[in-house]
Amino acid sequence: MEDADGERPTLALNGVTVLPASLTRLEGAQYALVMAGAGERRLAVIAPPGSAPFNDFQGTASEYQDRSLLLCPLSERNAAALRRRVGWLRPTPLGQRTSAGLGDRLGLATPGHLQAMRAVGGSLAAMPAQQSIREMERTERTPQDVMDDAMWGILEAGWRAGFGADADHLKTTADIDRCLAAGYTFYTFDPGHYVDATAERATPAQLRTLLGELPWPHLEDAPATLAARYLDRPIWCESHAIRFDEAALLRAAVKYGHAIAHVVALSRHLATAAAGRPWEVEISVDETDLPTTPAEHVYIATELRRLGVRWVSLAPRYIGQFEKAVDYVGDVDAFEADFAVHAAIARSLGPYKLSLHSGSDKFSIYEACTRQTQGLVHLKTAGTSYLEALRTIAGPEPALLRAIYRFARERFEADKATYHISARLDRAPEPATLADRDLPRLLEQDDARQILHVTFGSVLTVRDENGTRRYYGPLMQALRRHGSAYAANLRAHFVRHLAPFAAYARG
Numbered sequence: 274m275e276d277a278d279g280e281r282p283t284l285a286l287n288g289v290t291v292l293p294a295s296l297t298r299l300e301g302a303q304y305a306l307v308m309a310g311a312g313e314r315r316l317a318v319i320a321p322p323g324s325a326p327f328n329d330f331q332g333t334a335s336e337y338q339d340r341s342l343l344l345c346p347l348s349e350r351n352a353a354a355l356r357r358r359v360g361w362l363r364p365t366p367l368g369q370r371t372s373a374g375l376g377d378r379l380g381l382a383t384p385g386h387l388q389a390m391r392a393v394g395g396s397l398a399a400m401p402a403q404q405s406i407r408e409m410e411r412t413e414r415t416p417q418d419v420m421d422d423a424m425w426g427i428l429e430a431g432w433r434a435g436f437g438a439d440a441d442h443l444k445t446t447a448d449i450d451r452c453l454a455a456g457y458t459f460y461t462f463d464p465g466h467y468v469d470a471t472a473e474r475a476t477p478a479q480l481r482t483l484l485g486e487l488p489w490p491h492l493e494d495a496p497a498t499l500a501a502r503y504l505d506r507p508i509w510c511e512s513h514a515i516r517f518d519e520a521a522l523l524r525a526a527v528k529y530g531h532a533i534a535h536v537v538a539l540s541r542h543l544a545t546a547a548a549g550r551p552w553e554v555e556i557s558v559d560e561t562d563l564p565t566t567p568a569e570h571v572y573i574a575t576e577l578r579r580l581g582v583r584w585v586s587l588a589p590r591y592i593g594q595f596e597k598a599v600d601y602v603g604d605v606d607a608f609e610a611d612f613a614v615h616a617a618i619a620r621s622l623g624p625y626k627l628s629l630h631s632g633s634d635k636f637s638i639y640e641a642c643t644r645q646t647q648g649l650v651h652l653k654t655a656g657t658s659y660l661e662a663l664r665t666i667a668g669p670e671p672a673l674l675r676a677i678y679r680f681a682r683e684r685f686e687a688d689k690a691t692y693h694i695s696a697r698l699d700r701a702p703e704p705a706t707l708a709d710r711d712l713p714r715l716l717e718q719d720d721a722r723q724i725l726h727v728t729f730g731s732v733l734t735v736r737d738e739n740g741t742r743r744y745y746g747p748l749m750q751a752l753r754r755h756g757s758a759y760a761a762n763l764r765a766h767f768v769r770h771l772a773p774f775a776a777y778a779r780g
């Protein structure tokens with residue numbers, strides 16, 4: 274086995290096939306991913322007999338030329354051992370680099386994602402490990418599973434440019450601890466439960482009552498000092514004067530005050546628990562019903578700064594609709610005008626990146642986002658990688674896709690509850706009307722896309738009477754059989770996402 278420096282890579286190794294981009298030579302040992310039959314990947318370690326790697330890795334040993342070969346399962350222990358040795362397999366903070374989160378429900382998408390990253394070039398930074406706690410629960414994966422799957426994909430792709438790992442939508446200190454243990458570097462705090470939406474329609478008298486109920490000691494503040502910071506003068510963010518009258522300040526404070534206190538608690542917990550390990554933070558308030566106004570954005574950023582929170586990106590709730598798996602719904606010009614003000618606030622009060630959640634398939638606004646932020650932006654995508662997996666099997670495995678689609682339709686009304694989507698069952702094609710050759714069209718029809726998108730958790734975890742997952746195993750096996758087609762589909766899909774960001778990327 275020779276790595277990229279070698280004269281002639283040997284691609285067969287004691288009966289297994291080496292995935293050539295994964296070949297890594299370091300400190301006298303060689304590491305590679307190999308296919309060990311039936312689409313199963315193994316880690317191959319070649320080193321002198323009795324040397325240190327043989328104590329760290331767990332696998333089956335055999336002779337290879339004058340050295341020893343260990344064939345290791347892709348276990349948590351072997352992932353940890355490899356990460357200790359190979360620096361570029363450890364995530365790092367990405368700071369203010371233009372970046373893209375490439376979430377993956379299944380754990381097989383990273384090689385395709387990184388092909389897209391390579392194709393667009395530039396200094397765009399990647400976060401191939403990114404799932405929310407909610408998504409992990411729905412797919413029965415742990416933070417460590419997500420991290421390790423991404424790492425094996427990074428090794429397989431031969432990606433040595435570094436990466437970030439996003440512990441997405443964390444709501445509690447227990448969430449933080451689980452993700453710290455798994456080595457995440459990017460912590461997205463979601464105080465959504467603490468945002469008080471009733472502030473939107475409350476009367477002035479109600480707002481004054483609610484203001485009195487804010488956790489003032491935790492906010493290290495009092496109503497009079499709050500008023501003194503905001504009233505009577507505009508806050509300038511470049512050319513935008515953000516003005517608070519009493520009503521606007523009351524509304525912002527009541528709506529977000531509890532959320533500010535919660536983020537402060539999460540942030541201080543992380544700083545202590547991480548104990549010298551590298552980390553960075555995103556603040557996300559994107560999952561509210563009504564948009565975050567510029568004044569509310571100023572309030573959130575000003576208060577968090579005053580309380581010592583440091584963050585690299587922030588996700589307001591923007592105007593328009595960010596529905597799953599379809600393009601932006603709304604007036605693109607109005608979006609850009611509003612987004613421009615948020616970008617000016619982010620530069621003036623940070624600088625920090627603006628983050629786009631539910632960012633898959635929002636092709637009509639990417640240009641505006643990169644232009645207005647001048648690359649100070651982070652894109653999050655996740656669900657459409659699952660749709661590309663379904664597209665990949667639509668041709669070669671029509672019976673499986675048809676069964677998944679039928680089941681998704683059964684689950685749709687229940688599963689859509691936690692999403693803002695406008696898909697309707699009666700507008701999506703009836704399974705019985707579709708010939709096998711027409712199944713790929715499901716991935717082009719917006720209603721069917723959303724139906725398939727929001728039911729991923731049910732599809733991946735439904736069990737037959739004997740306890741085996743009905744669709745998960747067949748889907749994973751099919752994707753392993755058609756791995757290069759899956760990667761090609763992901764590459765084509767994500768080049769369209771990433772190219773506008775790479776064009777503005779800040780290194």
Ligand SMILES: [Zn+2]
Binds near residue numbers: 631
């Ligand atoms: Zn989000």
